[in-house]
Amino acid sequence: MNDFVYAHTDPAELEEYREQVRSWMSENMPRRNHDNPWHPTHDDDAQSSRNRELQRRLYDGGYAAVCYPREYGGQSLTIGHQRIIDEVSMDFDMPLLFSVPTLSITGPTVLEFGTEEQKQRYIPAWIRGDELWVQFMSEPSSGSDMAGALTRADRDGDVFILNGSKIWSTFAQRSDYALLLARTNWEVPKHRGLTMFIVPIHHPGIEIHPIQMVDRTEEFCQEFFNDAIIPAANVVGQVDDGWTVASRLLFHERAAVGGASPYTQGRHRNRSADGLEDLAAMARRNGGTDLGRMRQILGRMETLSRVDRLLSRRVVRGIESGYFPAPAGSLVRLSHGLTQAERQTAAAEFQRDRALVWNPGESTGAYGVDFVQRQQSCIGGGTTEMARNIISERVMGMPREPAADRDLPFNQVPRSG
Ligand SMILES: Cc1cc2nc3c(=O)[nH]c(=O)nc-3n(C[C@H](O)[C@H](O)[C@H](O)COP(=O)(O)OP(=O)(O)OC[C@H]3O[C@@H](n4cnc5c(N)ncnc54)[C@H](O)[C@@H]3O)c2cc1C
Known part of the structure; x- marks a missing residue:
């Protein structure tokens, strides 16, 4: 965590900032229609390009992702500044697609564990509104048991070959990159053989199938990986230590959905x-x-x-x-x-x-x-x-739920199919 995020700020300075934000938003961001907040649309392409455009406007004004370090395109400001932007922006349309998961879940995970090269390459692209990210964590056979991932990444020199399937990824079809958890070592217990990767979504060997919901929207997707080649330079954190990275990703997710993340932007939902x-x-x-x-x-x-x-x-x-x-x-x-x-x-x-x-x-x-x-x-x-x-x-320290697979090498865990 960057120290400046929770630094004390003079309340008078924050009030001055509020006036600046209000004045800038009134001139630059479209007003939100409180009486008709739901804009029923199945045109997700339009929603995605609208969000990209709004994110770019925030960036040009200096109000995008202000708690990210300045060297990666943020403003190195405090959570107090971000909360003022959130309060003022209740009256305006905001690029909420960028808020979760790009800026507040996958973003801080890369900020914490990414190499300097990864941070320089990707963070400014989110803040400018150029690239949306998604999480490829859940699988058809393991949602709650995320560490039971069966998607495999096999090393071949400078690359990994990806095979398997992920599911329930929100708006993957409109996104550009994903953080993906895959199994790289089958001979150790399940938490110890995982690796986190940055994966370009529209990429040879990756098929994306939108899932139609009962209201006919297509919020979720399932992805299939067939020998997709991912450079080893895309590993986030250490090979086989992906659970450490995933645990922090889950922490950031809880902070984001609980309203306590310094990296979310805007509070209302579009619908x-x-x-x-x-x-x-x-x-x-x-x-x-x-x-x-x-x-x-x-x-x-x-x-x-x-x-x-x-x-x-x-x-x-x-x-x-x-x-x-x-x-x-x-x-x-x-x-x-x-x-x-x-x-x-x-x-x-x-x-x-x-x-x-x-x-x-x-x-x-x-x-x-x-x-x-x-x-x-x-x-x-x-x-x-x-x-x-x-x-x-x-x-609370109560006894742990029995788990037959906790200490077994993953390739010895009995499973169906
Ligand atoms: C709005 C939304 C957005 C999502 N976005 C994404 C995304 O972007 N990327 C992504 O990867 N995934 C995403 N998901 C998937 C989500 O993470 C999984 O649905 C969730 O983790 C549950 O997994 P599952 O659906 O496989 O259910 P299962 O794990 O099969 O669980 C089924 C039921 O059994 C219960 N259960 C399972 N194990 C236990 C246990 N040990 N003790 C007690 N109860 C248990 C569960 O609580 C649940 O009620 C999203 C889901 C939703 C609803």
């Missing part, structure tokens, strides 16, 4: 409005006879959201300072997943039947779609069940 202000506005619009019940739900959501936000900050800062063990990041993941799912349930309830049936052009259907998909926040980035396991075993 249905899920901020508390939006819930309150919705409650006022749809008040009617149930106002008392709506107030109760709003009160509960306000409490949960505050606890979630403060918990996130405390845990992430505690891990960075060594006060908490790294697995405590699962507290953030658990709290955020549950809070988010409950918020989406509340939003759908406030919309009443308009979340189920809506007229063309109305945005209320987004809340119905979000309600149906509310479990996403309890699955993506590791499930809440796995978070509970980690908290009990590695934070």
Whole structure:
């Protein structure tokens, strides 16, 4: 972690910065439509190029990824500066596709473990809006058990040959590079034979198949690797020590989804409005006879959201300072997943039947779609069940779940197929 990120900043200086950001955004970023936050579109190409253009605007103005070091295209500013950008940008369209995972998950992982050459080559390209990244971690046979990866990378001189399959990668078809975890050594226990790679996505030997969801969007993809050749220079960290890199990637993911990462940019989502202000506005619009019940739900959501936000900050800062063990990041993941799912349930309830049936052009259907998909926040980035396991075993010190494959060389682990 770069020391400047958590350096103390004079509050007066931050207020001056807020004015600068507000004035620059008013002149340079498109306003967000709060009344119609959902822009139903299946045209992901348009969404991707719009995000690239907005990211470039932020970069030109000096407001992109400000917590990245200046030598790689950031501004070497503090998390306080980034939070001001986040607050002001609630009123503007932001390039959220760059925020997660490029800048806040894969980004800090490369910043921590990448070679100087990798950092010089890739980081400025994200911050300028030139390249989007994705994570190739989950596999058809191992999602929760990420260390059980079967995708293999076999060394051949200066290159590795990649074979296997990854799945559930968000917007891989619109991305340029991925961080990929592959098995490079089958003769050691599962956590000790993995390596992290930077993989160009649109590359010979890599096929990308978008997966159509029930609402006809294609958010996820499955990838197939058939003798794809990846230079050894693309290894991130050490060969066979990919679990160390993956563990930090998971930490950054928990910080990002828990709202405590210094590297996320902008807070709202493009689709249905899920901020508390939006819930309150919705409650006022749809008040009617149930106002008392709506107030109760709003009160509960306000409490949960505050606890979630403060918990996130405390845990992430505690891990960075060594006060908490790294697995405590699962507290953030658990709290955020549950809070988010409950918020989406509340939003759908406030919309009443308009979340189920809506007229063309109305945005209320987004809340119905979000309600149906509310479990996403309890699955993506590791499930809440796995978070509970980690908290009990590695934070509270309870006995570990039995695992027959923990100490066995991976090629001796019985598996089907
Ligand atoms: C919105 C979203 C975005 C995602 N984006 C990406 C991405 O960009 N890149 C990527 O690689 N992956 C991505 N994923 C995939 C995600 O990481 C996996 O879905 C997740 O890790 C769970 O793995 P699985 O789907 O294989 O479920 P499984 O591991 O098969 O689990 C099935 C069920 O069993 C439970 N379970 C499994 N093991 C245990 C255990 N030991 N104890 C208790 N319960 C257990 C799980 O909690 C779950 O309920 C995304 C998923 C979502 C929902």
